Amino acid sequence: MTGGPLLAVRDLTVTAGAVSLVRDIALDVPAKGVVALLGRNGAGKTTTLRGILGLAPRGGRVTGSVCLDGGEQAGRLTHQIVRSGIGYVAENRGLFGALTVAENLRLAEPRHGEPDYDRVFAVFPELKDRARQRAGTMSGGQQQMLALGRVLLGRARLLLVDEPTKGLAPKIVTEVAEVLAHLAEAVPILLVEQKLAAVRRLARTAVVLTDGHVAFTGAARTLMEDPELVRSLLGVGSAGHTREVAS
Numbered sequence: 001m002t003g004g005p006l007l008a009v010r011d012l013t014v015t016a017g018a019v020s021l022v023r024d025i026a027l028d029v030p031a032k033g034v035v036a037l038l039g040r041n042g043a044g045k046t047t048t049l050r051g052i053l054g055l056a057p058r059g060g061r062v063t064g065s066v067c068l069d070g071g072e073q074a075g076r077l078t079h080q081i082v083r084s085g086i087g088y089v090a091e092n093r094g095l096f097g098a099l100t101v102a103e104n105l106r107l108a109e110p111r112h113g114e115p116d117y118d119r120v121f122a123v124f125p126e127l128k129d130r131a132r133q134r135a136g137t138m139s140g141g142q143q144q145m146l147a148l149g150r151v152l153l154g155r156a157r158l159l160l161v162d163e164p165t166k167g168l169a170p171k172i173v174t175e176v177a178e179v180l181a182h183l184a185e186a187v188p189i190l191l192v193e194q195k196l197a198a199v200r201r202l203a204r205t206a207v208v209l210t211d212g213h214v215a216f217t218g219a220a221r222t223l224m225e226d227p228e229l230v231r232s233l234l235g236v237g238s239a240g241h242t243r244e245v246a247s
């Protein structure tokens with residue numbers, strides 16, 4: 001460890017053709033805890049996570065600096081960045097519903113190095129108990145656990161997690177927030193999340209994007225305790241959650 005943040009992103013710009021989808025993004029993720037990445041629909045949250053992994057839309061570019069524990073990742077290929085320890089859990093979770101928990105984990109084993117099953121089962125013992133259950137028959141919270149477990153298997157040192165509660169019933173949202181709180185004790189998380197109750201529960205720091213740039217960085221509590229700020233940045237009351245895209 002360098003003593004600085006585990007992840008330091010500076011001047012991150014992602015283009016699609018001549019258009020900048022996000023520009024000059026700066027954010028830090030410390031070695032412990034959850035940083036929430038917030039913003040209205042289309043503000044650039046997913047684009048930022050993908051940009052950290054070096055991914056741009058077809059015909060686009062990623063520029064800027066992404067340092068993991070002091071090591072520059074910009075310019076490297078995505079699989080190299082992942083291998084350095086940045087795990088990504090996409091919005092759709094990427095699970096195979098017809099396969100068992102054990103099979104889903106096996107498919108996620110890293111090609112280089114030993115899979116760390118001990119770490120996965122230490123954080124999520126339930127996955128061991130459910131090894132033979134088909135992923136598609138598990139609850140939303142259990143599926144999220146499996147999606148996160150798959151990334152831990154590859155020895156991720158930091159997780160980028162995109163809207164893990166999207167489309168879930170309120171009870172399951174609470175379940176997923178518990179899963180993430182538990183996980184955050186083992187690995188730091190940069191979390192895209194629209195449900196402010198979950199953000200309040202999990203995040204110490206919040207970064208808010210507006211139209212592709214950073215409009216707020218600070219204590220999550222400072223943001224949440226200022227209804228006017230929440231309304232102006234996120235377009236909702238602080239008790240609610242931002243509108244989800246109809247899908």
Ligand SMILES: Nc1ncnc2c1ncn2[C@@H]1O[C@H](COP(=O)(O)OP(=O)(O)OP(=O)(O)O)[C@@H](O)[C@H]1O
Nearest residue numbers: 016021039040041042043044045046047048057245
């Ligand atoms: N492949 C692409 N080509 C061109 N524009 C894109 C592409 N992907 C996303 N965009 C645009 O980039 C902007 C940011 O999209 P992004 O998905 O990052 O937003 P978001 O904050 O994650 O939104 P949401 O909360 O709705 O998921 C949007 O205006 C979107 O239309």
